[in-house]
Amino acid sequence: MSTITIDGQSVPFEDGETIYEVSRRLERDVPTLCYDDRLEAFGACRLCVVELEGARNPVASCTTMAADGMVVRTATEAIERHRKTLMDLVVSENPKGARIDPLRGLASQELAHLAVRYESDGSRFVGKQSGTSRPDDTNPMILRDYDNCISCYRCVRVCAEREGDYAISVANRGFETQITTEFAGLLEDSDCTFCGQCVQTCPTGALGDLRSMEAQDQPGEFEKTRSICPYCGVGCSVDILTKNEKIVGVQPAMDGPANLGALCVKGQFGWDWVDSDERLTQPLVRKDGKLVPASWEEAWERAAKGFKSVVEKHGRHAVYAVASGRAPHESAYSVQKFVRYGFGTNYVDNCSRA
Amino acid sequence: MSTDQDLVARWAVEPAPLLPLLHAFHNRDGYLSEAALRAVSEGLRIPLADLYGTVTFYHHFAREEGGHSRPRVCDGPICKLRGSDELMAELDGATPMPCAGRCDDPIPVLVENRYLAGRPGAKLRETPAPMPDDNPGELEECCFAGIREDGRATLMGYCSDGGYGALTRAVREGSPAGVIEVVEASGLAGRGGAGFPTGRKWRAVAEAPGGPKTIVCNADEGEPGCFKDRVLMDYDPHAVIEGMALAAFATGATRGFIYLRYEYPHTERILEDAILDARDAGLLGQRILGSDFSFELYVRRGAGAYICGEETSLLNSLEGKHPFPRNKPPYPVTHGFEDLPTVVNNVETLASVPPILAKGADWYRGLGLGDHAGTKIISLSGDVQRPGNYEVPIGLPLDTLLNDWAGGPLEGRTFQAVTMAGLSGGFLGKFDDVTLDEPCLRARGSFLGAGGIMVFDDRRDMVDLARQAMAFFAHESCGKCFPCRIGTQRLTERLAGEAGPADADEWKREVADIGTTMAAVSACGLGIAAPLITQSLLRDFPDAVDANLEARKS
Ligand SMILES: Cc1cc2nc3c(=O)[nH]c(=O)nc-3n(C[C@H](O)[C@H](O)[C@H](O)COP(=O)(O)O)c2cc1C
Ligand code: SF4
Ligand code: SF4
Ligand code: SF4
Ligand code: FES
Numbered sequence: 052m053s054t055i056t057i058d059g060q061s062v063p064f065e066d067g068e069t070i071y072e073v074s075r076r077l078e079r080d081v082p083t084l085c086y087d088d089r090l091e092a093f094g095a096c097r098l099c100v101v102e103l104e105g106a107r108n109p110v111a112s113c114t115t116m117a118a119d120g121m122v123v124r125t126a127t128e129a130i131e132r133h134r135k136t137l138m139d140l141v142v143s144e145n146p147k148g149a150r151i152d153p154l155r156g157l158a159s160q161e162l163a164h165l166a167v168r169y170e171s172d173g174s175r176f177v178g179k180q181s182g183t184s185r186p187d188d189t190n191p192m193i194l195r196d197y198d199n200c201i202s203c204y205r206c207v208r209v210c211a212e213r214e215g216d217y218a219i220s221v222a223n224r225g226f227e228t229q230i231t232t233e234f235a236g237l238l239e240d241s242d243c244t245f246c247g248q249c250v251q252t253c254p255t256g257a258l259g260d261l262r263s264m265e266a267q268d269q270p271g272e273f274e275k276t277r278s279i280c281p282y283c284g285v286g287c288s289v290d291i292l293t294k295n296e297k298i299v300g301v302q303p304a305m306d307g308p309a310n311l312g313a314l315c316v317k318g319q320f321g322w323d324w325v326d327s328d329e330r331l332t333q334p335l336v337r338k339d340g341k342l343v344p345a346s347w348e349e350a351w352e353r354a355a356k357g358f359k360s361v362v363e364k365h366g367r368h369a370v371y372a373v374a375s376g377r378a379p380h381e382s383a384y385s386v387q388k389f390v391r392y393g394f395g396t397n398y399v400d401n402c403s404r405a
Numbered sequence: 406m407s408t409d410q411d412l413v414a415r416w417a418v419e420p421a422p423l424l425p426l427l428h429a430f431h432n433r434d435g436y437l438s439e440a441a442l443r444a445v446s447e448g449l450r451i452p453l454a455d456l457y458g459t460v461t462f463y464h465h466f467a468r469e470e471g472g473h474s475r476p477r478v479c480d481g482p483i484c485k486l487r488g489s490d491e492l493m494a495e496l497d498g499a500t501p502m503p504c505a506g507r508c509d510d511p512i513p514v515l516v517e518n519r520y521l522a523g524r525p526g527a528k529l530r531e532t533p534a535p536m537p538d539d540n541p542g543e544l545e546e547c548c549f550a551g552i553r554e555d556g557r558a559t560l561m562g563y564c565s566d567g568g569y570g571a572l573t574r575a576v577r578e579g580s581p582a583g584v585i586e587v588v589e590a591s592g593l594a595g596r597g598g599a600g601f602p603t604g605r606k607w608r609a610v611a612e613a614p615g616g617p618k619t620i621v622c623n624a625d626e627g628e629p630g631c632f633k634d635r636v637l638m639d640y641d642p643h644a645v646i647e648g649m650a651l652a653a654f655a656t657g658a659t660r661g662f663i664y665l666r667y668e669y670p671h672t673e674r675i676l677e678d679a680i681l682d683a684r685d686a687g688l689l690g691q692r693i694l695g696s697d698f699s700f701e702l703y704v705r706r707g708a709g710a711y712i713c714g715e716e717t718s719l720l721n722s723l724e725g726k727h728p729f730p731r732n733k734p735p736y737p738v739t740h741g742f743e744d745l746p747t748v749v750n751n752v753e754t755l756a757s758v759p760p761i762l763a764k765g766a767d768w769y770r771g772l773g774l775g776d777h778a779g780t781k782i783i784s785l786s787g788d789v790q791r792p793g794n795y796e797v798p799i800g801l802p803l804d805t806l807l808n809d810w811a812g813g814p815l816e817g818r819t820f821q822a823v824t825m826a827g828l829s830g831g832f833l834g835k836f837d838d839v840t841l842d843e844p845c846l847r848a849r850g851s852f853l854g855a856g857g858i859m860v861f862d863d864r865r866d867m868v869d870l871a872r873q874a875m876a877f878f879a880h881e882s883c884g885k886c887f888p889c890r891i892g893t894q895r896l897t898e899r900l901a902g903e904a905g906p907a908d909a910d911e912w913k914r915e916v917a918d919i920g921t922t923m924a925a926v927s928a929c930g931l932g933i934a935a936p937l938i939t940q941s942l943l944r945d946f947p948d949a950v951d952a953n954l955e956a957r958k959s
Contacts, residue, residue: 084887094732096887097926108925108933114732129925136922140891176895176915178904202884211455220458221727224710225882226894231461233453234439241454 053119058126070112070123071099079125082134082165084141085203086113087158087252089311090212095203096141098134098165101125109133138169141201144181146173151199151256154263154273154292157302159256162201181226182257188237192245192320194259195230195238202228206249206258213313218243247319251303251312262320263292263300273299280318283376284403285309287318298325358394367395376403407433409441413448421662421742423449423459423725424705427466432518435474436467451725459727462883464502464709465515465667475500477515481629482828482859482873483508483786491525503711503877504629505668508786508859509793510535518670531671534632534639537794541810542801547760547772547780548753549796552641558675560682563643569688571762572647575654576696581611584655588758590766592778597623597714597751598826598854598930600843603758606748609738610656613746618658620649620700621723621742621749624665624672625707625714628827629877630857633782633794634752638665638672641756642679646702648755650689651762652748653700661702662742664719667709676704711881715929716749718883729885730929751855753782774800777842781856785811788818788862803839807860818862822945826854828874829930831937832867834945850944851937867946868953871938872900878935889932892923896939902957909954913943 052063057074064073069092074081084096092113100109104122109130112123124130141162151159166172182197202221207230210216218241222231232241250258266273275290280301288307292300301322305312324330334350335342345353361369374386383401390399407415412433416426426449430441437460446453460466467473476496480489481504489512493499496514507513507522514521514529523529537549556562563569575584589604610618622645626634638645649661665673680702683689691699705723707713713722717731720742741747757779761769770778777799783806786792790812797806807813807820814820822832830851839845846852861870879893899905899916906912920936927933943950 092732093885094928095885097928098887100926111732111926111928116734133922133926136918137887137926140895140919140922141887143895144891176891176905176919178895178898181891181894201887202890204885211452217452217454220452220454221884222458222461224462224712224884225879225890226884228884228890231454231458233457234442235457242452 053117055117055119055121055123057123064117068117070101070103070110070115070117070121073117074101074112074123074125081112081125082168083113084161084165084201084254085205087205087209088305090205090208090252093204093208096137096201098137100130100133102127102130135169135171138165138171139175142166142171142173143176143178145199145201145255147199152264152267154267154300155194155250155256155259156253157251157305158205158254159259161254179226181228183229185237188239190238190245190261192261192316193238193243193247193250194261194264196257196259197230199255199257200230201255201257202230203254204230205252205254206230209248209252210243214244214246214248216242216244216246219249245316245320246314247316248303248313251314260300260320262323266294266299269294269299271295275302277304280314281377282315282317282321282403284401287314289314289318291322298322362394368398370394370396371398372400374399374401376401409444413444417448420660420703421705421723421725423451424708424722427460427708428706431466431473434470435517436470436472438468438470449725455727459725462710462728463667463707466708474517477502479503479505479507479511479513481505481508481877482824482870483630484512485873486787486865487511488525492523495525502668502709503627503880506626506632506635506666507534508630508632508784508857513668515668515670520669520671534636535793536640537636537796538791540796542797542805544798545772546796547769548637548641548644548756548782549794550760551644552637558640558642558679560643560679560686563641567763568643568759569647569683569686571759572650572654572688573694575651575762576694576698581655581657584651584762585611587762587766588655591761591769592766592773593754593757593761593769594778595751596753596757596781596855598628598829600853603750603754606738606750607652607655609736610658610746610748613739615739615745616657617660618653618656618745619742619747620652620656620658620661621716621719621737621747622649622661622663622752622755623714623716623719623749624663624669624752625711625719626666626669626752626855627711627714627881628829628855628857629874630786630824630827630859631784631855632786633784633856635669635672636794637752637756637782638669639675642675643683644756644759645676645752646679646683646689648750648758649702650693650700651758652750652755654698656746656748658746658748659699659701661700662723663702663704664713664723665704665706666714667707670706673704673706680704710883711877712883712929712931715931718929719749720747729883732928772798773842774798774840776800781841781853783841784857785860786858787860788815788820788865789813789860790815797841800840800842803836803841803858806841806858814860814862818864820860821863821865822861822867822870824857824859824861824874825851826934827857827859828877828938829854829934831934831941832871832945833941850941867942867949868900871942872897874938875900875935878931878938882931882935883929886928886932888919888923889927889929889935892919892927892932893935895919896936900939902953907958909951912954913950917943 082098094111094114099112101112102124182200185195273292273294280287287310288304303314336345372390374383412429416422476499478493480501505513521529593603594600718728722728737747875897923936
């Protein structure tokens with residue numbers, strides 16, 4: 052059995068495990084900023100460096116495979132000094148990032164928490180800021196506040212590796228790097244599907260969920276309630292964010308078995324109908340081309356008459372029913388029963404097939 | 406004129422097609438238009454956003470109409486001393502470019518694909534690279550032994566002096582293992598910077614499972630103050646080609662690329678011609694010399710990025726990916742071009758191989774002084790009587806090179822500092838007893854690397870030279886890892902006095918802390934080496950630093 056020694060503790064590991072993964076199993080608190088479990092390790096932030104016996108320099112634990120007989124120390128004084136310097140450097144280009152509203156996104160506090168841990172307050176290594184925000188991108192869902200960007204490229208990588216969309220990339224190099232779409236355009240004009248995954252993995256809130264951010268100024272903390280996305284049959288796990296009993300946002304659940312932190316535009320951003328004034332609260336029927344309130348009896352009558360006349364005129368296969376993906380099992384069952392038994396056709400489907 | 410479809414069809418079927426296809430559009434249109442990028446994206450199936458990001462990575466791809474024909478003037482450290490700012494002001498629409506590898510005959514200017522040189526007030530002219538002088542120590546050479554002969558760059562000239570003899574013998578009578586043994590025994594180590602033993606690298610590729618295998622000749626020569634690979638390729642291209650063919654024979658590789666820096670367009674034509682001639686003579690291509698050994702060789706031109714000389718960044722660039730360096734391990738010997746076993750060797754390393762195989766491992770070892778094996782080409786430039794390329798025995802005293810070979814300082818001047826490894830080895834202020842070999846230089850906190858040495862005399866402002874050097878590294882940092890991306894920027898600001906503590910001790914503490922962390926945890930050699938600039942400045946020129954910081958206060 053292969054073993055690795057981490058901070059004096061000898062542990063077995065599996066083939067393909069990185070030093071970082073083994074360290075985490077041992078609950079060593081190795082800091083990271085460019086790391087996202089679901090993505091290929093990238094090795095940008097260098098905060099995860101550890102001392103490896105026999106190596107000239109510290110190694111990035113996220114990209115270094117565990118090997119038999121390795122002796123690793125995760126938090127020597129020298130290592131912690133490098134981390135402090137790295138944190139002071141990254142806060143120096145991004146002093147606002149240490150104070151970001153958590154409603155911006157799931158991972159938005161990572162930088163802030165590490166800034167506290169390493170007492171990085173922006174007073175060292177003062178200098179030019181990197182990243183240029185895009186206030187001209189007025190899409191209603193995703194804030195592109197690149198003044199806060201630390202060039203970890205998690206957004207670019209999640210878009211490519213998880214969403215398979217390749218809507219965004221890295222322009223320029225060095226201190227001038229900038230997250231961009233093709234030809235530095237707007238998200239709307241790019242291949243972006245507005246799935247929001249880049250927002251949720253951003254460790255600084257440089258990308259923000261604009262819908263949730265509307266509730267930033269409401270008093271109080273938000274609560275999270277685990278649920279399932281109501282839209283389609285995939286069944287993505289979500290955490291519904293509420294403030295004062297009202298929904299203020301949705302975040303994907305990283306441990307959701309169906310989605311592992313992914314959502315689509317509907318699940319991510321399409322929740323505002325819940326408290327919408329425009330929701331139907333009573334039956335309406337059309338009279339002289341106008342919808343007017345009616346009793347349930349009158350509404351049933353009208354609907355039944357309409358269906359009947361269509362079937363009489365065009366036959367039973369002229370009716371086709373689509374059950375809402377948002378409907379519970381029992382309702383979906385009733386719909387097909389109603390269509391098959393009531394009309395005598397098999398033309399029944401569900402909107403979650405797409 | 407070729408249509409978009411013509412260009413795409415021409416290149417889409419070739420290996421490593423992105424760079425040549427982009428150059429084809431760049432040359433045709435004089436810039437890379439949106440329409441061109443859309444055609445390339447579709448033709449090579451590269452997502453448009455990725456392609457756009459990758460194109461912006463390279464310094465020399467113009468994205469506005471007419472950009473390709475605007476002059477680009479070298480503002481490397483030596484050209485700066487020779488008036489590149491003035492020259493830039495004289496030329497309409499000129500923009501600066503980092504060291505373009507002509508420090509021995511400044512100042513290079515690129516206009517479209519023409520490589521010109523000139524001084525302020527003088528007409529620009531297209532002149533060949535200076536030929537190295539005869540060895541001033543009258544010592545036996547390896548790489549330069551035949552280079553000064555007339556017609557050496559032609560196949561006939563090369564062959565008349567025994568050229569391709571080593572390849573012929575290896576293919577007809579030798580074995581791959583035999584070639585590797587000689588190269589290993591010769592002690593040849595990488596001449597591109599890292600100094601890895603060449604024989605060991607070849608053996609690793611020969612033994613690595615999987616294929617096709619690839620030989621990459623690293624001709625990116627982006628290090629400021631280095632111009633040796635250019636002279637080898639310009640005057641002895643067949644030595645490089647023969648070296649690559651021998652590497653292929655030894656490792657079982659079937660394809661090769663010469664990754665040539667953008668700034669050497671004339672060299673591209675020389676290499677292309679030489680490859681055609683060698684192929685016609687049955688020395689490249691299918692069934693070389695009638696044997697069953699085949700090796701196809703391609704030239705790929707870079708587009709202006711120093712980091713693309715780093716071997717894994719180079720491989721990403723060849724593959725058409727964003728040229729960030731890769732995480733290592735795995736190394737190119739097992740996971741190189743297209744994730745298959747690959748040799749990456751420097752031009753000089755490869756050009757050394759044919760003479761080594763012709764004359765033997767012992768002969769090569771014996772060229773070095775003392776225990777050191779072989780020779781190294783030094784590109785010497787700056788404030789010295791006779792700048793140029795010198796092939797020195799490894800272990801030669803620097804003093805001999807500077808004073809006996811190159812004529813010493815300019816009239817009435819004294820040497821103040823030399824750089825090592827171009828800029829990557831930082832400055833040396835005390836170098837009377839330095840010998841040109843890695844053990845000596847590493848003990849001094851520097852390294853020989855690719856062998857660029859820039860000399861600065863007592864007139865020069867060391868803090869400002871350090872600022873220029875750090876600005877170069879900041880300009881060339883790929884932006885992948887935090888310590889280098891932010892560190893090179895912060896160090897440049899501090900050296901320039903644009904930001905940072907006013908208090909001298911605090912200033913030095915910040916500079917030292919950034920340097921220590923960069924050197925320890927950066928993801929590649931650029932970020933590891935860059936702080937040698939500030940560390941050597943603080944070590945060897947503390948008075949210059951103090952004076953500079955003091956002067957800022959007033
Ligand atoms: C930032 C950076 C730039 C480099 N540039 C070059 C270069 O221009 N040419 C080169 O041969 N090697 C360069 N190298 C070294 C290569 O990574 C690699 O070690 C070398 O090409 C291997 O060939 P060799 O063993 O023959 O030297 C560079 C390395 C770094 C870190
Ligand atoms: S919202 Fe989704 S598709 Fe759009 S850029 Fe972000 S990750 Fe890519
Ligand atoms: S926008 Fe956020 S996720 Fe993307 S690179 Fe910047 S900090 Fe990282
Ligand atoms: S050290 Fe610099 S050049 Fe190398 S990977 Fe890091 S940012 Fe890029
Ligand atoms: S987590 Fe390893 S480098 Fe960022």
